[in-house]
Amino acid sequence: MQISVNFQAIAYLVSAVLFVLALKGLTHPASARRGNYLGMAGMAIAIGATLFGSEVQSYGFILAGVVGGAVIGTILAMRIKMTDMPQLVAALHSFVGMAAVLVAIGTFLNKREADLLNGVLMGELSAGIIIGAITFSGSVIAFGKLQGIISGKPVRFMGQHAVNAAIAIAAVALGVHFALTESMTSLVLMTLLAFILGFTLIIPIGGADMPVIVSMLNSYSGWAAAATGFTLQNHLLIIVGALVGFSGAILSYIMCRAMNRSIWNVIFGGFGSESGDAPSAVGEAVEKGVKSAAIEDAVYWMEDANKVIIVPGYGMAVAQAQHAMKELMEQLEARDVPVKFAIHPVAGRMPGHMNVLLAEADIPYDNVLEMDEINPEFSTADVVLVVGANDVVNPAAKDDTSSPIYGMPILEAGKAKNVFVVKRSMRPGYSGVENLLYYQDNCSLIFGDAKDVAEGMVTTLKGGGH
């Protein structure tokens, strides 16, 4: 069976429409799954239309690749823990980048064989390779940092920006040289430099900025697909690439806005590094005039509260405390205490990370509120429980003009009647800034692992409360 070029073009159009509808489905959780199915249908149509088109004649290698990819992809998708989602996403970004590079090189070889090379095509190929290679190696670094294989600390050296600029200029120059002369040496050198550039661009960025980096690499992977579309004169790839590219760009923008920083500041500047563990957490806290509380104290206030708002952060993910949170919510709701969760846009290691973890624990999404929705409610809440979040509740961002995080929008947890912060130590947040919330009269710290503390609260509540 073979389909005509026009029929194939129509199929690609249908596929592009389905992808737009898939993204549109994510407007609301209720329509999201249907959206995902539309996306699958779009992909199936695109692949089918390509396989049955006139260009594809040999199927052996294709079949092997698709089957291999299907097995690996399915295993990854089914096995991955929800807390590790940022790593999976980073790995998948790197695959798109590498695939784009390989497609560009393969296209070059095929076109050279058929004597169909021209300057414009080779320019487009160069762009595809550079973007794809940066996406690949940048994502590998991001994966390493998220997985803890390489240190999450920013790696900086003198003249870093100059070095990056020099590499970028050299890569582009080689690309131009390649387009003009078909020089294989230039092509190889350009590819190598682009891989290096991906490393050097992402290595200086610290762990706390990962939500921006994940979004940014998401965007790059889209542009890589679009560049591939230009080389192949394939409009479907161009459309999809633009959609994905913009998706990542908008997420990067939202993340930066939530930290009151510009994208340039994240890429080229950035704040301090993560410091080591403080030796004696409680002792240090007393010294600093911070109150510490027992689990029972918190339960005492929570069991009769008009409302409890929980602010989860990356610490909750690290401690895998989301299921304990759900139990705590159920215990409190059984006592007619409404429980809400407040999510800051940059909580966690990727956009929306907390929402997925809470959904995994079977917490209904109506109980999970975004920053703008929940902020007016803090002042009327009896209890706020901060679990593994730090900078996103620091009032210094509002009050202290000299603070490095001044201007960052925060969750106004400090306005509640009682604030309990579950923390492992007095270590400051990723920004390295002292959290002024801890010194407020209405705030007490509960030292311990988020999961242990939450389970302790549940046990106390089950035992008849305080």
Place this chain on the structure above:
Amino acid sequence: MPDTLVALYVFVLSCFIGYYVIWGVTPSLHTPLVALTNAISGIVIVGALLVTGLESVSTTAEIIGFFAVLLASINVFGGFLVTNRMLAMFRKDKK
């Protein structure tokens, strides 16, 4: 109009569609959004198929194409399935 210019038209207009559609996505679904865009950027598989399946393809290009198909397929299958897994967890209150 040259093909490259047509492609540019398509690209620029698609950027606008992307801009408006993505701003409509609810923040609680941003992680599934990243996973779904991962899956659909696996569309480079189309390019990989075209490279690999060409009748006159050289062995080198065929092997390069094989790896491209493999990587893009991981994205397609892994991306859609993990998105589905995540979305299945989002539920309304039973009450």
